[in-house]
Amino acid sequence: MSTATARYTGQLRTEATHSASCNVIFTDAPLDNHGRGEGFSPTDLVSTALGSCMMTIMGIVADRSGLDLTSTTFSVTKHMASDPRRIAQIDVSFQMPAMLSAKDRAVLENAARTCPVALSLNPEIRQQVHFSYE
Structure with missing residues (x-):
């Protein structure tokens, strides 16, 4: 299927x-x-998929460790190159719970950076990932 x-x-x-x-x-x-911009573009979906995949993998790791990431949010910013037109960089910024220990933060950040989408993207696409603990 x-x-x-x-x-x-x-x-x-x-x-x-x-x-x-x-x-x-x-x-x-x-x-x-040349578009209407009334919805996600295909490259918007790729960029958003990176953040969603990172969040999902962190959620799996957090569940195994008894951590609650329910309040976590993220934003993505896509940077395009023009010749040829392609995604040049994706910035992902996470706002994470402040209560996480240094060890939990390191484990979660590693999980995010090694999610399937991050590992599947062309290495020429820069992935700038930032974690803020509030």
């Missing part, structure tokens, strides 16, 4: 359906590349 199916709906938009859950996402070309 496929992971997802998708169709082009015109005007630089796609509609993708997750095969297992039937959840649907749309993509739009960004404003700076």
Whole structure:
């Protein structure tokens, strides 16, 4: 079974359906590349997938250790290169709970940096990851 199916709906938009859950996402070309910018662009999804994967892996590690990361948030910033057009850098900034010990922080940060998406991206894409403990 496929992971997802998708169709082009015109005007630089796609509609993708997750095969297992039937959840649907749309993509739009960004404003700076002839699009409407009304949704995630494909490169926005890649960037967001990096942060989501890091958070998910940290969640798995935290659950095993009895840690609660429920209040953790993150933001991603994508930096594009123009020739050829591609993702040059992804910045991920996590706001983590202050109560985590130095040991827990180190374990979680390592888990994030070694998540499957981080390890799958082209090494030429710089991954700048910052952890703030508040």
